[in-house]
Amino acid sequence: MINVLAGCRQLLHTAWRMDRARTVFSIILMVCGAVAAPLLAVGLGWMTDAVVGGRWREAAWNGALVAVLGIVSLTFSHFAHILYFELSELAEIDFDKQLIALSNGTVGIAHHERAEQADSLTVLQHESRRFRTGLEALLNGMGLALAMVLTAVLLARLHPLLLLLPLAAIPPLFTGRVAEGRLDAAKTKTAEPVRLALNLFGLATSSRHAGEVRVFRLEDELRRRRAELWEQATGGLHRAQLAAAGIRVAGQLVFAAAYVGGVLLILRDAANGRHSVGDVVLAVALAAQVNQQVTLAVALMQDLQRMASAYRRMDHIRAAVGAPGLAEQPPPDRLREGIVLSGVAFSYPASEATALRDVDLTLPAGSIVAFVGENGAGKTTLVKLLCGFYQPTGGRVLVDGVDLRALPMPAWRQRIAAGFQDFVRYEFLVQQAVGVGDLARIDDAGAVRAALDRARSADVLDHLPDGLRSQLGKSHADGAELSGGQWQKIALGRALMRDTPLLLVLDEPTSALDPQAEHALFERYAEQARRVGETTGAITVLVSHRFSTVRMADQIVVVRDGRVAEVGSHAELVRRGGQYAELYALQAQAYR
Numbered sequence: 001m002i003n004v005l006a007g008c009r010q011l012l013h014t015a016w017r018m019d020r021a022r023t024v025f026s027i028i029l030m031v032c033g034a035v036a037a038p039l040l041a042v043g044l045g046w047m048t049d050a051v052v053g054g055r056w057r058e059a060a061w062n063g064a065l066v067a068v069l070g071i072v073s074l075t076f077s078h079f080a081h082i083l084y085f086e087l088s089e090l091a092e093i094d095f096d097k098q099l100i101a102l103s104n105g106t107v108g109i110a111h112h113e114r115a116e117q118a119d120s121l122t123v124l125q126h127e128s129r130r131f132r133t134g135l136e137a138l139l140n141g142m143g144l145a146l147a148m149v150l151t152a153v154l155l156a157r158l159h160p161l162l163l164l165l166p167l168a169a170i171p172p173l174f175t176g177r178v179a180e181g182r183l184d185a186a187k188t189k190t191a192e193p194v195r196l197a198l199n200l201f202g203l204a205t206s207s208r209h210a211g212e213v214r215v216f217r218l219e220d221e222l223r224r225r226r227a228e229l230w231e232q233a234t235g236g237l238h239r240a241q242l243a244a245a246g247i248r249v250a251g252q253l254v255f256a257a258a259y260v261g262g263v264l265l266i267l268r269d270a271a272n273g274r275h276s277v278g279d280v281v282l283a284v285a286l287a288a289q290v291n292q293q294v295t296l297a298v299a300l301m302q303d304l305q306r307m308a309s310a311y312r313r314m315d316h317i318r319a320a321v322g323a324p325g326l327a328e329q330p331p332p333d334r335l336r337e338g339i340v341l342s343g344v345a346f347s348y349p350a351s352e353a354t355a356l357r358d359v360d361l362t363l364p365a366g367s368i369v370a371f372v373g374e375n376g377a378g379k380t381t382l383v384k385l386l387c388g389f390y391q392p393t394g395g396r397v398l399v400d401g402v403d404l405r406a407l408p409m410p411a412w413r414q415r416i417a418a419g420f421q422d423f424v425r426y427e428f429l430v431q432q433a434v435g436v437g438d439l440a441r442i443d444d445a446g447a448v449r450a451a452l453d454r455a456r457s458a459d460v461l462d463h464l465p466d467g468l469r470s471q472l473g474k475s476h477a478d479g480a481e482l483s484g485g486q487w488q489k490i491a492l493g494r495a496l497m498r499d500t501p502l503l504l505v506l507d508e509p510t511s512a513l514d515p516q517a518e519h520a521l522f523e524r525y526a527e528q529a530r531r532v533g534e535t536t537g538a539i540t541v542l543v544s545h546r547f548s549t550v551r552m553a554d555q556i557v558v559v560r561d562g563r564v565a566e567v568g569s570h571a572e573l574v575r576r577g578g579q580y581a582e583l584y585a586l587q588a589q590a591y592r
């Protein structure tokens, strides 16, 4: 109950924030529409007594009153609906906004990987409509609460025992709550198979994976796996729904018995002459309304409970996501010392294994640092810690001596430029697909062209009909589809959009380019990076498996099993004759 009240308060606050006048008018209309119904029953009783007593004039006035109240009861909630419809949409958009903000929480991405929070996010993604129905339920509920009080007073005046009638509403409310709890638990339990099934559905239907799925003839396998997961999820939900329906019916039966008893009581009193015919009409009409009120209250309560539990989930994720770090200290304008990793250890949230351990490393300001190592060694994990996607589980990452946790993440990310191996294919205009790398200059054609030049990617434009204004992606009827390498060039241009980053991360952003192209690109890039590095202290972190590229770096870090195995320049490492020298020789031999 407390949760529901807290949810209602939050929702009302959202509506108030969105549009005060609309909120107030909606409430007034809802309340008038709701209390009109019990007053109508009173009017009916008066009219009946006037007719029975032959007071025709009074009966006519009462008839007119009943008609007006009937119209108010039928239409006001409709007018309110028109008013709050937009308000509900705004509440839904507001919720979506909050959810997007939470999914991309400023501190990190760890919450996507903790099963419990990932499940909550999955449920919430399907839950945004709850806020629309939640607001409707809240406004209806306010009117209904008043109508119920009025009805209770009127019933008590007829016979005190009739007060038990609204009390009989408690069992259905209680069983409704229990049933909702069961459904909610089932939804959380089935969120994982639902998420996995959706993932398989995406795999089976996306054009991006179509080639591989066909070559390996995976259609049936994916379908089978998805069907199994779906069955698992729907089976669990179905059983919970059946159980919930049974629990609800039990509560409703208690009320039905009380209703029949109440009507019989007034009929008996009328037969003994203690009540007028009008009182019987009033009692029957009110008792029928209590029945409707209870049914509506149970339904509204369910909506409000769902909305409250969506808020609760959101608060839960917010609490987990929003651990705000130590303090708010802006990142430096330029790096003077560099970035130091001191005793860094890290395990992914959902994993027992240690991805990094005992990492002590200095990335000097203005340098180009390459991370090399076998697959799964921990290179990308290091990059993720530098970007602040995760916080180390041990040790610290220091930026010019300041713990990264003390820097506000949005400000730090503003000073990072990045090209990732799993880059995004934005199906935008070329200008925008590159320009999102620096949103402030997304429409600046000169800046976009310069970034493409820096990335040696301007040749992509040669194949496109409208240059920078060309539409990318198959989702658009006139969109151009690019090759893997061309998409990568767009991503590389995007990575080089920001011109004063403190950290530039290139995590295998050129794996789809041929080795010569990658080599040429980095040769040119390294020259510029050193020049820029001298003035801003920017550090370039490069992850690559190609040693012809890696050798250009000022410092090469060999990562093995989550540890730093070797550090030095190409010449130093070759001289040392360790793992780097061995791998370099192997690759050089292969190219020869």
Ligand SMILES: Nc1ncnc2c1ncn2[C@@H]1O[C@H](COP(=O)(O)OP(=O)(O)OP(=O)(O)O)[C@@H](O)[C@H]1O
Residues within 6 Å of the ligand: 113, 348, 349, 350, 351, 355, 373, 374, 375, 376, 377, 378, 379, 380, 381, 382
């Ligand atoms: N999201 C994740 N959750 C759990 N474990 C992960 C996750 N991402 C990576 N790992 C694990 O962390 C370890 C290091 O992975 P990482 O991606 O850093 O390797 P890498 O050196 O970049 O490899 P590659 O060269 O293949 O890209 C691996 O054992 C991997 O299985």
